[in-house]
Each structure stands twice: as C-alpha cells, then as structure tokens.
Amino acid sequence: MFYFDRGLFLTRNRLAVDVRRRQRRGFISHAHADHVASHATILCSLPTAELVRERFGYGPVQAIPWGQTVTCDGVELQLFPAGHILGSAMLLANDDSESLLYTGDFQLEPSLTCEPVEVPQADILVMECTFGDPRYRFPSKRDVYEQLIASVSDAISWGRTPVVHAYALGKSQEVARVLTNAGITVLEHSLIHALSQIYAKHGFPTGGALLPEAGAPSGVCVIAPPRSQKAVAVKTSDLPFRIAVTGWALDPNARVRLRVDRAFPLSDHADFDELMRAVEVVGPRRVYTTHGPASFSDHLRRAGIDATPLEKTHTGR
Ligand SMILES: [Zn+2]
Numbered sequence: 001m002f003y004f005d006r007g008l009f010l011t012r013n014r015l016a017v018d019v020r021r022r023q024r025r026g027f028i029s030h031a032h033a034d035h036v037a038s039h040a041t042i043l044c045s046l047p048t049a050e051l052v053r054e055r056f057g058y059g060p061v062q063a064i065p066w067g068q069t070v071t072c073d074g075v076e077l078q079l080f081p082a083g084h085i086l087g088s089a090m091l092l093a094n095d096d097s098e099s100l101l102y103t104g105d106f107q108l109e110p111s112l113t114c115e116p117v118e119v120p121q122a123d124i125l126v127m128e129c130t131f132g133d134p135r136y137r138f139p140s141k142r143d144v145y146e147q148l149i150a151s152v153s154d155a156i157s158w159g160r161t162p163v164v165h166a167y168a169l170g171k172s173q174e175v176a177r178v179l180t181n182a183g184i185t186v187l188e189h190s191l192i193h194a195l196s197q198i199y200a201k202h203g204f205p206t207g208g209a210l211l212p213e214a215g216a217p218s219g220v221c222v223i224a225p226p227r228s229q230k231a232v233a234v235k236t237s238d239l240p241f242r243i244a245v246t247g248w249a250l251d252p253n254a255r256v257r258l259r260v261d262r263a264f265p266l267s268d269h270a271d272f273d274e275l276m277r278a279v280e281v282v283g284p285r286r287v288y289t290t291h292g293p294a295s296f297s298d299h300l301r302r303a304g305i306d307a308t309p310l311e312k313t314h315t316g317r
Contacts, residue, residue, distance in 0.1 A: 001093075001100050001124060004310060008102065008126060008290070012095050013073035015043070017102050017126075027077075029104025030088035031055055031169060034291075043072070045079055047087025047202045051169065054194060064089075066115070082106035083117030084268050085170030086199050090119070098123040101282055105130065105291070107267070108274045109141055112177045113204045114170075125284035126310060130269045131247055132289065132296030138247065138271040148175070148245065148264050149182045152221050155241035156184075162221045163240045165260060168192045170268050172223050173199045173206045175245055180207030185220040187211040189234065192223055227259050247271070272299075279305060288313065 003009050007019030016023035018035045026039030031051035042061045044052065049061040064070055069078045075095045082088040084105040091102045101122035110116050131138075138144075148164075155162040164179075166172045172192040179186050186208035188196055196206040208223065215235025216222045225232045226244070234240070242260040247267030249255075255263045270278060279287060279300065287307040289297050300307035 001095060001098055002126075004313060008310065010075055010093055010095070010100070013075045015072060015075070015077075015093075017091060018104060025072075027091055027102075028052060029082065029091065029102070030085055032085070032105065032167075035104065043077070045081075045087045045089045047198065048089065049087075050198050050201070051087055051195065054198060055169070078120075080118040080120055081115035083108060083111065083114060086114045086173070086202060086204060088114065092120050092122060100124040100126065101284070103127045103278070105269055106278070107270050108277060111141070111174050111268060112181070113173045113199060113206065119278060119281045121281075121283050123285050124288070125279065125282045125286070126288045126290060127275070127278065128269070129275055129289045129292030129296040131267065131271050132275055132292040132299070134272050134299070136247065136250055136271050137273060138250070138265050138267050141266065144245075144264050144266045145178045148178060148243070148266065149184070151243060151262050151264070152179060152184055153182075155243075156219055156221070158241070159218070159238055160241035161216055161218070161236035161238040162243060163234055163236065164221060164223050164243045164245060165226045165258070166223060166245045168225045168229075169195050171245055171266065172196070172225075173204065174268065175266070176206035176208040176223055177204070179221055185209075187216050187220050187222050189222070189224040189232065191225055191232070276300075276303065 008017040016026035023039045025041045028044040038058045046063040049063040064079050078092045079089040082090045093100045099122040105128050152162040168191045176186045188208040193210045224234045244258040244260040244263040245266040249263035249265040288310040290310040294309040297307040
C-alpha cells in the first residue's frame with residue numbers, strides 16, 4: 001500500500017504524502033512549512049491551495065473538494081477536514097485491497113476558525129503524534145480562551161499593549177477570533193493579516209484589522225508571529241505585555257524560553273488523550289506514527305494496538 005523513502009509514498013501511484021522535497025506529484029495536508037514542497041503537481045484542499053500560493057507561491061495545484069473522491073492511477077483518494085488549521089486535510093487512500101488514512105496534523109476539539117474534524121475508518125493509520133507523551137494533556141479550549149481574554153483585558157487596563165505571539169497561520173486567526181468575539185479591538189501583523197483574508201474568504205473571518213506601519217495605539221491588542229521569528233518588529237505606543245499561545249506552554253520554563261510575560265497552552269494539535277481516541281475512532285489493523293516522539297508507539301502497543309514509528313519501517317520500495 002505504501003513505502004517509506006525519507007517520507008511517505010503510496011505504492012501504486014507513487015503519490016508523495018507531505019514529503020519535504022520536490023516530487024512529480026505530492027499531497028500537501030496543510031500549509032505549514034514543515035509539510036510543504038514545490039511538487040510539480042500538488043494535491044490538496046481548496047483552502048490549502050490558496051494558503052500555499054499566498055505563503056510559498058507554489059503551483060500548479062489540483063484542489064480536491066471535501067467529500068469528493070478522485071481516482072489517481074488506480075488509487076481512490078478522499079479528503080476529510082483534520083481540524084488543525086483552515087484547509088488542513090486527512091487523506092484516505094483506497095487501492096482496492098486496503099485503505100490507508102494519513103492524518104497530517106489534526107485536532108479533535110473544535111476550533112473557532114477551521115472546518116470541524118471528520119475522522120473516517122481505515123485499515124492502516126499513519127498519524128502525527130506531535131504531543132504523543134502523557135505529560136501533554138491540554139485544558140479545554142474554553143478555559144484557555146477565558147484566561148487569555150482576562151490576561152489581555154488586564155494588560156489594557158494597566159495601560160500596557162498586549163502583544164499576543166502566535167504562529168502566523170492558524171493560531172493567530174483563532175486568537176484574533178476569540179478576542180474580537182470578546183469585544184477587544186485586534187490589530188494583526190501584516191504577515192498574519194494576509195492569511196486572515198483567506199480565512200475570511202472561506203467563511204472564518206477573524207474580525208482583526210491590519211496593524212498600521214505607524215504602530216498600535218493604546219487600548220488595542222496586537223497579534224504578531226512568535227518572538228523567535230526574526231525581522232518581526234511591532235511598534236506600540238504603550239509598553240508591550242507579551243503573551244505566547246502554544247501547546248509547548250506546558251513545558252517547564254516555557255515563559256522564559258519564549259521571552260514573554262505569560263504563556264497559555266492553546267494548541268491546534270491533538271493532545272495525548274485525543275491521539276489515543278483518534279486511533280479508537282479509525283479502528284485500524286496497524287498504526288504508523290510520525291511527526292512526534294517514537295515512544296508514542298510504545299504507548300499504543302501497551303494498549304494492545306499494533307504500532308510502529310513510520311521512520312523505522314518500510315524503508316525503500
Ligand atoms: Zn501544522
């Protein structure tokens with residue numbers, strides 16, 4: 001059904017799946033840089049096609065609408081929303097003998113700014129496991145949203161300018177929607193705002209406006225990329241109060257490492273319990289794990305599931 005050659009390939013049609021180097025034909029699960037390459041032909045969802053074009057300028061693209069089955073050299077392909085960021089897709093492939101589900105990055109808990117996840121059943125499951133360690137159990141989004149709104153509101157009341165640092169694609173749009181829903185005026189860094197406009201086009205407006213070059217006035221919240229990203233300067237009239245939003249906020253010393261005043265564990269990935277639950281929903285005969293700790297396979301095996309890290313198996317074709 002598949003082979004591994006520094007990345008996942010479907011055997012019958014040689015379709016590269018989130019492979020990081022240019023291929024004749026490649027599926028891109030979503031528009032985060034660690035899943036994208038300039039394949040000669042790209043298969044992906046319609047929103048991902050637009051996000052990839054905006055961020056990387058890649059094409060040509062064969063966009064597959066949700067719920068539609070396309071046949072690609074004898075393999076039926078279908079996309080299902082992965083609940084990670086706008087356009088993020090799971091790929092279900094069926095070659096008559098068996099079915100394979102590749103999750104890409106995914107999340108079961110609904111987000112305000114992307115299509116709700118749909119998890120189909122499959123014989124073989126290839127899954128991301130970014131937070132595949134029991135120490136990663138996220139609080140509910142509702143709780144984190146409330147804490148974030150309170151922290152931003154407090155900063156404004158202290159005469160500070162809250163600057164929320166978040167990944168430009170996905171997390172920033174979610175945070176902007178959370179805060180604008182709470183009546184807070186949000187200004188988005190230009191890198192973020194360009195992507196938010198694609199969100200709006202697909203039915204997920206963030207409610208944020210473009211941060212002017214002159215900078216942010218008093219009384220507003222700014223959303224900017226992470227501090228680790230170079231060349232991202234934000235001008236504010238008041239002293240910034242820096243907030244990070246990332247699943248890695250659960251790590252010790254996250255606030256110091258991220259160089260912020262507060263850090264909240266808002267993630268767009270499945271946490272440990274959601275990863276385990278996803279396997280139950282798919283009901284596969286065999287699981288291959290990727291994009292995360294190899295030890296996650298051990299947890300699955302202890303739960304009676306046949307699991308192996310993808311990178312350790314099916315090398316070559
Ligand atoms: Zn991602």
